Amino acid sequence: MAQPPELPSHASVVVVGGGVMGVSTAYHLAQAGVNDVVLVEKDELGSGSTCKAAGGVRAQFSDRVNIELGLRSLRTFETFTETFGQEIDLHQVGYLFLLDRPEHVAAFERNVALQNELGVPSRMIEVAEAKTLSPMISTDGLLAAAWSPTDGHCTPESVVLGYAGAARRAGARLLRGCTVTDIASTGGAVTGVVTDRGTIATDAVICTAGAWSKAVGDMVGVDLPVEPMRRQILTTEPIPGLDPRTPFTIDFSTSLYFHCEGPGLLLGMSDPDETPGFKLKQSDGWLPRLADAIEHRVPALAETGLGAGWAGLYEMTPDHNALVGEAREVSRFLYATGFSGHGFLMGPAIGEVLRDLYLGRTPVIDVSGLHAERFAASETRPELNIV
Template structure:
């Protein structure tokens, strides 16, 4: 822990300093909640947030996720003005490349739903997909889905913007302070234990991402979040790279890329990956992504790799978030399990958690994201996960 003195007490303690935590801290403090405390065992954003690809979109298959994505896009678009923090928001669109007839039918349904909810997605033909993303090979493609209002930005800058605004509004953010337990008596939260001391509190908000299952266990709440390694590469400069290249995803393989400076950021899920807190880069993955790159973006065959890293998805059984208030212990609120899409939903979720804490009605019904849903037999999986 740093040399910073912890407060003896706080009305609410947030566990986790990624996009979710800092967004929640800001929205609570801005709403007038005094003495909000946020704790993170590392630097702010050093968990999954700053390992993310930075994509922001509203192209999902579930109405809740579409709405969360769209609401957050509105914030990203105005973030620099609202928070006096540049986040390098590039509204170049998201382009999903489709090579399977069933996927085309699914995306046609999704696009209709997105349009009903105000997202200007459209199905396009292969020729237009090639025009939008010139680096791709169209071999095997049948169609594509495109939304011009999606894009990408810099996660570290978003975290800094929210953290600065939260502190200005009176919140206390303490990095390098690990939470080690939560005291519960008679069904009520009494205190949070840390490696720097004890904070008396009656409310805890879990925004611990891939580490949330342990936090939930401290209060007897099952948060079925599983860590899964995902890897990202950054290329050397790409000659003639179109600055308006959209965030392009080959849906069948999950291979994706977007512009990053003069080069590209690219990644792909690994079908052979196993769960666990693995943050090292795996050499076994490189030949697999290389094979897909050679097929879908042969123009990149001779481009060198400059750097890369590994991060963690916080997956749930149905690829939907866990968002709500615990039913078995008072004032334990959770916002986790976003299955790789927490960064893009962080602004909207901050608003929702603020309202849950203040006993207000959120702008959207989140009942379907309650962690207790897994006790039943009916799930509604999010299909547009890469």
């Protein structure tokens, strides 16, 4: 068996976590000329939440900064193959939010107005048009829908491969099978990253560890209020006559969603009875609720057989908004985590933001409101458009 690469004794910066956030950050740092960028991942690259994601990419959010992050990332996904030489199977079939409550319609009308102001081509549409776009749905009880044609979905593993290859070509070192056990600090400053393979001396750490970020923050006394929450996904058997242009469709009040996956569909739904924890096994407990939602909103699927499925982890924060910034408690500890289900789609832009924060530049997007200390100061900023 091949021996793992030798652990470097020193790094200018160590990125902890090898999902899309981590490899994007490593690439942008190395591409900007930062020498000795090292990324450490306890397993395989993308093996955490990234490879379990549904792959949705969108800019339809309720919070300004999330709209900006989603839109900037979408533009990267659109040119990803040309830029990185990696096909990501991007399908810009649009996102369609189905709305059956007056308060949701009013909220999405406000959201669309803000999205349009920021350059997102979203719009409110009538129920009949929603049915035309997503023919399998039942319109029973629907009042309106929100639609943006440039949203869609792609393959998360391919995005990780593209960034990882580009990061290596730019000079970054990506170490798999390397678990961080501690972060050393002296006098309020980071001095090294301790791993199960040895210690890397460094004065800067960037935490992109997803659902595992709280433990990383605790190593240096930084509170990153992130809880792991299981989300489950299923695929269906092939569906004859399935339109490949079917949008990423979300029944907002139940959170049931689906999009094309090969000759069938990928579908999922949150479980309000789910409790926090690192639970990665599938549970049957949500299936009756899922079946009820399908029967109500997509009855055409009721007789369709289900195929493979899996469970992954959302990294939830109290206000469902991310934690991005640099710690005040310890020098040169940066973080990007807690995206509450929309981390994969923001990975491209967040890599640029973390590059800028590390280099002391004004970030390409103002993320100052996402600092982790906002909860102690009662400065929450809830994101409403999550499923």
